[in-house]
Amino acid sequence: MEIGRETVLHLARLARIDLTSDEVSTYAAQLSEILGHFDVLQRVDTEDVEPTAHTLALEDVMVEDRARPSLPRDQVLALAPLTEDGYLRVRAVLE
Amino acid sequence: MTNDLPFLTIAEAAERLLRRDLSSRELTQALLDRIAAVDPRVRAYLAVTAQRALEQADAADTHIAARNATPLTGIPVAIKDVLVTRGTPTTCGSRMLEGFISPYDATVVARLQEAGAVVLGKTNMDEFAMGSSTENSAYFPTRNPWDLERVPGGSSGGSAAAVAAGEAIYALGSDTGGSIRQPAALCGVVGMKPTYGRVSRYGLVAFASSLDQVGPFTRTVRDAALVLNAICGHDPLDSTSAPIDVPDFTADLEKGVRGMRIGVPREYLPDTLDQGVRERMTEALKTLEAHGAEIDTDVSLPSTEAALAVYYIIAPSEASANLARYDGVKYGYSYRDGKTMWEDMEKTRGRGFGAEVKRRIIIGTYALSAGYYDAYYLKALKVRTVIRREFDAAFERYDALVAPVTPTPAFKIGEKTADPYAMYLNDVFTLPVNIGGLPGISVPAGFVDGLPVGLQVIGKPFDEATVFRVAHAYEQAHDWYTKRPPL
Numbered sequence: 001m002e003i004g005r006e007t008v009l010h011l012a013r014l015a016r017i018d019l020t021s022d023e024v025s026t027y028a029a030q031l032s033e034i035l036g037h038f039d040v041l042q043r044v045d046t047e048d049v050e051p052t053a054h055t056l057a058l059e060d061v062m063v064e065d066r067a068r069p070s071l072p073r074d075q076v077l078a079l080a081p082l083t084e085d086g087y088l089r090v091r092a093v094l095e
Numbered sequence: 096m097t098n099d100l101p102f103l104t105i106a107e108a109a110e111r112l113l114r115r116d117l118s119s120r121e122l123t124q125a126l127l128d129r130i131a132a133v134d135p136r137v138r139a140y141l142a143v144t145a146q147r148a149l150e151q152a153d154a155a156d157t158h159i160a161a162r163n164a165t166p167l168t169g170i171p172v173a174i175k176d177v178l179v180t181r182g183t184p185t186t187c188g189s190r191m192l193e194g195f196i197s198p199y200d201a202t203v204v205a206r207l208q209e210a211g212a213v214v215l216g217k218t219n220m221d222e223f224a225m226g227s228s229t230e231n232s233a234y235f236p237t238r239n240p241w242d243l244e245r246v247p248g249g250s251s252g253g254s255a256a257a258v259a260a261g262e263a264i265y266a267l268g269s270d271t272g273g274s275i276r277q278p279a280a281l282c283g284v285v286g287m288k289p290t291y292g293r294v295s296r297y298g299l300v301a302f303a304s305s306l307d308q309v310g311p312f313t314r315t316v317r318d319a320a321l322v323l324n325a326i327c328g329h330d331p332l333d334s335t336s337a338p339i340d341v342p343d344f345t346a347d348l349e350k351g352v353r354g355m356r357i358g359v360p361r362e363y364l365p366d367t368l369d370q371g372v373r374e375r376m377t378e379a380l381k382t383l384e385a386h387g388a389e390i391d392t393d394v395s396l397p398s399t400e401a402a403l404a405v406y407y408i409i410a411p412s413e414a415s416a417n418l419a420r421y422d423g424v425k426y427g428y429s430y431r432d433g434k435t436m437w438e439d440m441e442k443t444r445g446r447g448f449g450a451e452v453k454r455r456i457i458i459g460t461y462a463l464s465a466g467y468y469d470a471y472y473l474k475a476l477k478v479r480t481v482i483r484r485e486f487d488a489a490f491e492r493y494d495a496l497v498a499p500v501t502p503t504p505a506f507k508i509g510e511k512t513a514d515p516y517a518m519y520l521n522d523v524f525t526l527p528v529n530i531g532g533l534p535g536i537s538v539p540a541g542f543v544d545g546l547p548v549g550l551q552v553i554g555k556p557f558d559e560a561t562v563f564r565v566a567h568a569y570e571q572a573h574d575w576y577t578k579r580p581p582l
Binding site: 003007008011012014015016017018019020023027030031033034035037038040041042043044045046049050051052053054055056058061063071072075076079080081082088090091092093 | 198400401403419422427439440441446448453456457461473476479480483531
C-alpha cells in the first residue's frame with residue numbers, strides 16, 4: 001500500500017493538524033510501510049464473526065438522574081487560554 | 096540502615112510503620128534524599144512534590160498513631176503523569192499540557208489518598224502514553240537504572256525506573272498495549288495490568304479507551320496485590336468499570352502452583368526470540384514444574400500473528416478521536432497568531448503534539464476514514480473477537496498462560512527511534528492481552544548480560560488472584576527481586 005503526500009495532507013486536514021513539508025514526506029513513507037504490515041489481517045477468517053468494540057459484557061449502563069456539584073466554574077475557566085464574561089472565548093467559526 | 100529505606104517493600108514498610116519503628120516522615124525523607132541523589136542521572140520524575148509529600152507523611156503518622164491505618168498508609172508512591180492530580184501539574188509528557196494543573200483527582204489517585212498514601216511526584220512517560228521507550232517524552236528520556244545508556248521501556252518508563260532505582264516504594268502506571276509490563280520487565284520490577292474494567296479510568300487521560308487500564312509497579316508480587324486491593328472496584332464516574340466484587344488479592348498468594356495447569360503458547364516463543372530471553376523462559380517453566388505445576392507447551396493461539404496489526408489499528412483509531420479534545424480552546428497549549436480559527440487549531444495541534452502522537456493520529460484517521468473503515472477498523476474489531484475466542488478456548492484447558500514479556504532485554508537509547516515499526520514490535524507479547532481485556536503481570540525472571548527480563552503470567556478475565564499466585568510462586572523461588580541496580 002503506497003501512501004502519497006496528498007493522502008497524508010488530506011488526513012492531516014481531517015485531523016486538523018498542521019504538518020511541515022518534511023513531516024508529510026516522512027509520514028507518507030512510514031505509513032506505507034506500517035500499512036503493509038496490516039495485510040496479515042486478511043489471513044484471518046472473519047466470516048460471520050461479530051466485531052468486538054470492548055471486552056466487557058456491559059451494555060446500556062444506567063445511572064440515577066441526580067443533581068450533583070460540578071467543578072467550580074472559575075477553576076475550569078482558569079485553565080482556558082481565552083475567556084470572556086465567564087465563557088470560553090473562541091474565534092469566529094464562520095467568516 | 097537509612098540507605099535501605101528506599102528499597103523496602105510495601106509490606107516491610109507497613110510493618111515497620113505499624114511497629115512505630117519507622118515514621119512515614121523518615122521514610123518519605125529517605126526517598127526524597129534518594130531522588131535528589133540519583134534522579135539527575137535516571138530522570139524518572141517530571142515533577143517532585145516534596146513539600147506536599149512531607150505534609151502527607153505527617154498526616155499519615157498521625158493516622159498510624161491513632162491506629163487508623165491501611166496497608167498503604169504513609170508509604171511513598173510515584174504517579175505516572177497520565178493520571179490527573181489536583182493542584183499539581185499533569186503533562187502526559189506533552190508540550191500540549193505543559194503547565195496544566197488539574198482541578199480534580201483521578202479516582203485511583205483519590206483512592207490512594209484515602210488509603211493514606213504519600214505522593215512523591217509525577218513520573219516521565221512517552222507522550223500521551225504512546226511509545227515503548229519513554230524517548231517520546233516531550234521533556235527528556237528516562238534512563239534504565241541497570242544501564243544508563245539504555246531505555247527503561249515505556250510508556251510508563253518513569254514509574255518503572257523510579258521503583259527500580261529506589262526513588263519510590265511503588266508507582267502507578269497505565270497499560271494500553273504493554274506500557275506497564277514491558278518497562279517493568281526491562282527495569283526488573285513487578286508490573287501488573289488488571290482486567291479491563293477492574294480499575295476506574297476516571298482521570299486517566301484517555302489514549303485508547305477500550306484498551307487502557309491502570310496498574311501498579313512494585314518490588315514484589317505481594318505488594319502488587321496490596322495496591323490492587325486499594326485501587327480496584329466499580330466507580331460510578333467510569334461506566335466501563337465493572338460492577339464486580341473485588342476479592343482480597345493477597346488471600347491465595349501462598350497457595351502455590353501444585354496441580355495447576357499452565358499453558359505456554361508457541362507463538363510467544365518464536366525462532367527470532369533473543370537467546371538469553373529463551374533461556375530465562377526455559378528456566379521459568381522448569382521452576383514452575385518443579386513446584387508442581389503441569390506445564391503444556393503444545394498450545395497454539397494462531398491469530399497472535401495478527402495482534403500487532405489489530406492493536407496498531409484500534410489504538411490509533413481510538414486515539415485520533417480521544418485526542419480531538421486538544422484544540423487550544425479549553426486548556427493546554429494554544430497557538431493564537433493564525434489568520435483564522437482553523438489555522439489556530441491546526442497550528443496548536445501541529446506544534447503541541449510530538450512526532451509519534453501525530454503519526455498515530457494520522458494512522459487512526461486513515462483507518463476510520465471513508466473507504467478504509469471496513470478494510471481496517473471493522474476488520475480489526477472482528478479479528479479482535481477471534482483473538483479473544485482463542486484466549487477463552489485456551490482458558491478452558493489452562494488456569495494460566497505464561498510467556499516472555501519482551502522479545503529482548505532493554506535496548507540502547509536512540510537505537511529504534513528512526514524506525515516506528517521496529518519500536519512497535521517491542522509490544523508483540525503484551526498487546527494481545529489488552530486486545531483480549533485480560534489480566535497480565537510481569538515478574539522479574541533474572542538477567543541477560545546484566546539486564547533484567549520478565550516472565551509474563553496471563554489469566555482469565557477477573558482472575559487476577561490466579562495470576563498473582565503463579566507469579567508469587569515463581570518469584571519466591573529466586574532472589575532476583577532483592578537485586579538493586581548499580582547506581
